[in-house]
Amino acid sequence: MHELAKNLNGILKGTCAAELLSDYGRRMYVPKGILVQSAEAKAKANKYNATIGVALENGSVMYIPAMKEQFAPTMKASEIFPYAPMGGVPALRKIWKEDMLEKNPLLKDKSISLPIVTCGLTNALSIVCSLFLEIGGNVVLPDMYWENYNLILDEQREANKVMFPLFSGNGFNTKGLEEAIASTTGPVMVILNFPNNPTGYTPTPAEADEIFAALKRQAEKGRKIAIVTDDAYFGLFFDDEPFHQSLFAKLCDADENILAIKCDAATKECMVWGFRVAFITYGCKGMTDEQYDALMQKTMGAIRGSLSNCAMSSQQIIIKGMSDENYNRDKNVGVKKLGERYFKLKETLKKHVGEDFLKALPFNSGYFMSFWCKCKAEDLRQKLLNDYQTGIIRNDDHHVRIAFSSVDVEKIEDLIDTVYKAASELV
Known part of the structure; x- marks a missing residue:
């Protein structure tokens, strides 16, 4: 060791x-190798720093203009091209x-x-x-x-x-x-x-x-x-x-x-x-x-x-x-949109109470919800994909996952109704 x-x-x-x-x-x-020695040189080697394998010119990192142009003008070359610690x-x-x-x-x-x-x-x-x-x-x-x-x-x-x-x-x-x-x-x-x-x-x-x-x-x-x-x-x-x-x-x-x-x-x-x-x-x-x-x-x-x-x-x-001063405000806008989908999903599920071939597992956050299905999960996934052009994820033999995060709020109800319809055809 x-x-x-x-x-x-x-x-x-x-x-x-x-x-x-x-x-x-x-x-x-x-290890006290290249990175550590280069960090020490960065702090002390004011005359010559010939440590790390980065191409420099006049003390600044070299770059291809076509690469730099893909970033906003506010981004400095030193914030894009060098290695990070x-x-x-x-x-x-x-x-x-x-x-x-x-x-x-x-x-x-x-x-x-x-x-x-x-x-x-x-x-x-x-x-x-x-x-x-x-x-x-x-x-x-x-x-x-x-x-x-x-x-x-x-x-x-x-x-x-x-x-x-x-x-x-x-x-x-x-x-x-x-x-x-x-x-x-x-x-x-x-x-x-x-x-x-x-x-x-x-x-x-x-x-x-x-x-x-x-x-x-x-x-x-x-x-x-x-x-x-x-x-x-x-x-x-x-x-x-x-x-x-x-x-x-x-x-x-x-x-x-x-x-x-x-x-x-x-x-x-x-x-x-x-x-x-x-x-x-x-x-x-x-x-x-x-x-x-x-x-x-x-x-x-x-x-x-x-x-x-x-x-x-x-x-x-x-x-x-x-x-950025607007970061939290703008982030909350996105979270609110996901919340609208979440509440629409909860509301839509109430329509299907009693349809025991699918059972929604408890959910209260995040991107997803899952169903237990009476039929085989892979059969349900394939039926939705081939007959209804709808993609979901099979978790295991009898559970499927729905990512409501990726479906617009106005389409949530039809998505859930479609899943129930397909499942009903398999029992």
Whole structure:
């Protein structure tokens, strides 16, 4: 093991993070190689800087005019073409944390790390699982989850997935979550994604309290828990039913045996799907700034060893956009439009009460809702596609997903009526 990795492990000694790290995580560090030496040269080499492999002219980055012309005149070449720092542009990390604190009042006066920039939410989850989930290790998650988890958990980490039913009645199955954790031994990872993909469900404030209590009970028994909050759809709340803050805000100081890891992204929050900018933030009761820095060093080592750094231009555009005085107003316009679709969907479903060949699962947020279908889900998908020119997603043998986010409000009613009509023809 490299001495730098050993030093970071020494700093983390005595924390639950040290016990939760995988073998890969324990071996991670930021090498004092090209990027570190180049950063030192940037600060001190005022005469000549012959370190990093970037083409410069008179101290400024060279570029092809046809490339620069594709950006707004307000974008400087230095904000487009150079490499970004391993952990992300400092100004973006700062503004994202400030925004996080504003949206999550429970974080006030709590100690958390500075967010680290990753190349999209998938990359954030992949890095976190590599660092904190041993090959073949235990990971607890609901039975309704984003299919991309399979590539990360099954293929990359060969994990033992311990699943529990997402719902108990019309609400979150906290008992199932706790029983799933209790059924495992040793360090365990828990992944909770709210608003949930594919169901569009977020726990209520009371359920959020129950989740907190369940995890804390397990931690007080000595269990070391890495709780990953996949907040990909955070902020897409349309009424008062769901808990409007991230579970991370409750869990980041819950217990010394709980390492809370927030994975979120500009992807949906800023409506910049193709920019591929996401974040990893850590929180743990009793963790010092030096220990948070050690975790960030390991995370940046994982970034350096896989994609090196994330796109400079995407990060700079997000900084400028979030700093604009009209950003929140304009963002709320988009969220309001999604809310109109959500309420129209709720209204339309009332027409179909009693049609038991389809059952809408509970939903209260996000982009999606899901149906349980009496027929085979793939048969329904194919019928809608071939007979009604309508595309939906099959989740499993008897569940389908509807992305109301991608359908204009005036078309929602016909969409749902069409799904019911097709399903009725298959029973």
